Amino acid sequence: MTTLRRVCIILVILFLAAGAWFGIAWVNFLDSSFVTEEQGVKFRVPLGASYKTVSTDLYQQHLITHASFFNLLFRYRGDTHHLKAGEYLFPKGSTPKTMIDQIVTGKGMVYHTFTIVPGMTFKQLRQALNKDTELQHTTKNWTDADIMKHIGAPAVFSEGEFCPDTYYFVRDSSDIIILKRAFHAMQIKLAKAWETRAPNLYFQTPYQALIAASIIEKEAKVHEELPLMVGVMINRLKSGMLLQFDPTVIYGVGDRYNGTIYKRDLADNNPYNTYLHKGLPPTPISMPGKEAINAVMHPDVNNYIYFVGRGDHATHQFSQTLPEHYAAVIAAKIYHAGFFNDKLITKYLVKLLPPTSYDFSIVSNHHLYQLEKLSSTVSVTHDFRLQRNNQFSFLQSVPEALPLF
Numbered sequence: 001m002t003t004l005r006r007v008c009i010i011l012v013i014l015f016l017a018a019g020a021w022f023g024i025a026w027v028n029f030l031d032s033s034f035v036t037e038e039q040g041v042k043f044r045v046p047l048g049a050s051y052k053t054v055s056t057d058l059y060q061q062h063l064i065t066h067a068s069f070f071n072l073l074f075r076y077r078g079d080t081h082h083l084k085a086g087e088y089l090f091p092k093g094s095t096p097k098t099m100i101d102q103i104v105t106g107k108g109m110v111y112h113t114f115t116i117v118p119g120m121t122f123k124q125l126r127q128a129l130n131k132d133t134e135l136q137h138t139t140k141n142w143t144d145a146d147i148m149k150h151i152g153a154p155a156v157f158s159e160g161e162f163c164p165d166t167y168y169f170v171r172d173s174s175d176i177i178i179l180k181r182a183f184h185a186m187q188i189k190l191a192k193a194w195e196t197r198a199p200n201l202y203f204q205t206p207y208q209a210l211i212a213a214s215i216i217e218k219e220a221k222v223h224e225e226l227p228l229m230v231g232v233m234i235n236r237l238k239s240g241m242l243l244q245f246d247p248t249v250i251y252g253v254g255d256r257y258n259g260t261i262y263k264r265d266l267a268d269n270n271p272y273n274t275y276l277h278k279g280l281p282p283t284p285i286s287m288p289g290k291e292a293i294n295a296v297m298h299p300d301v302n303n304y305i306y307f308v309g310r311g312d313h314a315t316h317q318f319s320q321t322l323p324e325h326y327a328a329v330i331a332a333k334i335y336h337a338g339f340f341n342d343k344l345i346t347k348y349l350v351k352l353l354p355p356t357s358y359d360f361s362i363v364s365n366h367h368l369y370q371l372e373k374l375s376s377t378v379s380v381t382h383d384f385r386l387q388r389n390n391q392f393s394f395l396q397s398v399p400e401a402l403p404l405f
Contacts, residue, residue, distance in 0.1 A: 030073075033093050034063050040091040042110055045103055047085040047136070047172050054083065054103065064096055073097070079104045086110075087171035111168045114178050118164040118289030119217045121251070125162060125287065129175045138174040150176060151183050160214045160284025161186055189290060197297040202234045209296045214284035217292040218247035221314040226295035228318055231302040241305070243274035251285040 035041050041063065045054055051074040052067075059067040073096055074080050084106040090099055091108070102108045112134045116125060122144065130137055139147055144158045153161075163185035167178050194206040203209045212233060220226050236243055250257045252272030253265050266273070272281040288296075304318040306325035319325035 030097060031095060032065055033095050034065075035090050035092050035094045038092055040089045040094075042087055042089055043099075044087045044171060045083055045085050049083065049085065051080045051083060058099070063090070063099070070096055070100075073100060077104075085172055109170045111170060113166050113168055115166045116162060116164045116182055116287060118287060118292065120164065120287045121285070122158045122160075122162070122287070129178065132175070134171045134173075135169070135178070136172050136174045138176050139179070140175075147176070147179060151180055153183065157283050160210050160287055162287050163189055164287050164289045186287075190293065193290075193293050193297045198299070201297065201299075202237065203296065208280060209293070210288065211280045211284050213288035213292040213296040214286045215243075215245050215247055215281075216295060217288040218250075218286050219245055220292070223291045225316055226292055227298065227300035228302065228304065229307065229316075230295050230299035232304045232307055232318065234299055235303065235305055237279065239305075240278065242276070242278055243280070245274050248272045248274040248281050248285055251281075 041061075043058065043061065043063065049057075052071055055064070055067040055070040055074070058064045058070060064070050077100065079100060082104040084103065086106065087110040088099075088102050089108050089110050090102065094102075114129070114132055114135070116128075120128070126139070126144075129135060130140055139150075142150075145154070148154055148156055148158055162179065162182035165182070165185060167181055169178060190206050190210060194209065197209070201209075203212060212230065216226055216229050216233070220229050233243060233245075246261060249261055249265050249268075249272070252270040253268055257265070266275045269276060271277060272285065274281065302318070303320045306319045306322065306328075307316040308319075308325065308329045309316055317328040317331070319328050
C-alpha cells in the first residue's frame with residue numbers, strides 16, 4: 001500500500017470520525033437544556049442585538065454549551081434578522097430550539113408594570129416614568145408639548161389627559177408607548193362616560209367634566225363621597241360662589257407649595273386659584289380615576305354648600321348653611337397641621353367680628369382654630385355657647401371671601 005493511499009485512508013477515517021463527532025455533538029446540543037430551575041430563567045435580548053451577541057450571552061450565562069452551534073442553528077433556520085428585543089423567561093427544560101422559537105416570535109416575554117395613580121399630575125407622571133429602570137426614556141428631554149405632538153394631539157394640554165391604570169410592557173419599551181396607551185384610554189373612557197351622563201348635567205362639555213373630576217379626585221378621600229362633593233361643587237357654581245377648593249390653590253402655586261397653604265397662596269392671582277376666580281379652572285389639575293369621572297357624570301343632587309373633615313382623615317360632614325358648617329367644624333374637634341396660617345386667619349376673623357363677646361371655635365378645611373383670646377372683647381371656649389341671644393349673627397356677616405374650610 002502506497003504512502004499516498006495510507007494518507008487518504010487516514011483522512012477519510014478522520015473525516016468520518018469528525019462527522020460522527022459533529023453529528024453526535026449536534027444532536028446532543030439540540031436536545032440539551034441547562035435550564036433546571038423550577039421557576040425558569042430570565043434572559044434579556046438587548047434592543048438592536050445581533051444573533052451572534054445573543055449566542056455569546058447565552059453561552060456566558062451557561063444556558064447553552066456551544067455558541068457556534070447556536071449561531072449555526074440561527075442561520076439554518078433563517079432567523080438571523082428576526083430577533084425581538086425584550087426580556088424572556090425560558091421555562092425549565094428549554095432547549096436551543098425552543099429558545100430561538102421564543103426569541104424570534106416574542107413569546108414568553110417577561111412583562112413589567114407601570115401604574116398611573118389617580119390624582120397624579122402630569123409632572124408626577126413624567127417623574128415616575130423617568131425613574132422606571134425597565135423603560136427606555138425616550139421623552140426624558142422632551143417638553144410636554146413635544147409629547148402631545150408625538151402622541152398626535154398637539155392642540156391638547158397634557159394635564160388630566162392620561163388614564164390612571166396599570167399598564168404592562170416588556171423591558172426596554174419606550175415610555176412614549178405607555179403615554180400613548182394611557183392617553184387613548186382616557187379619551188375612550190371619558191367619551192363613554194359622557195354618553196351615559198345624567199340628564200341636564202350642569203357641565204356642558206366632556207372637558208368641563210374632566211376638569212371637575214380632576215378637582216374632586218384630589219379633594220375626596222373615600223369614593224362614597226365623590227358624588228356628594230360634586231353636588232357641592234355644582235351648587236356653588238350655580239349660585240355664583242367661589243369654589244374655594246384647596247387642591248386648585250396647590251396646583252396653581254406649583255413647586256412653591258411645601259405642604260402648607262399660606263395667605264400669599266390664597267392671594268396668588270393665577271388662573272387656578274378658585275379662592276379668587278369664579279368657575280372652574282382653565283384645565284384639569286390631575287389625572288382623575290374612573291370613580292371621580294363617574295361621580296361628575298352622575299352627581300348627587302343636594303343642597304349642600306360646605307363640607308369639613310370629621311377627623312378620621314377620610315370622611316366629611318356636609319352642610320347646607322354656614323352656621324351649620326361652623327357647628328360641624330366645632331363638633332369635629334380636630335386640628336390638621338398644614339394648610340393655613342393660624343395667626344393670619346385669626347387676625348382676619350377678629351376684624352370681621354362685632355365688638356362684643358362670643359364663645360366659639362372655628363375650623364378651616366384642614367384646621368381646628370381654637371381661638372383662645374381674640375381681643376379684650378372676645379372670649380373663646382369649646383361649648384359654643386353665645387353670650388347673647390343673637391346666635392350666629394356674626395357668622396352670617398362673614399363674607400364669601402372667607403375660605404370654604
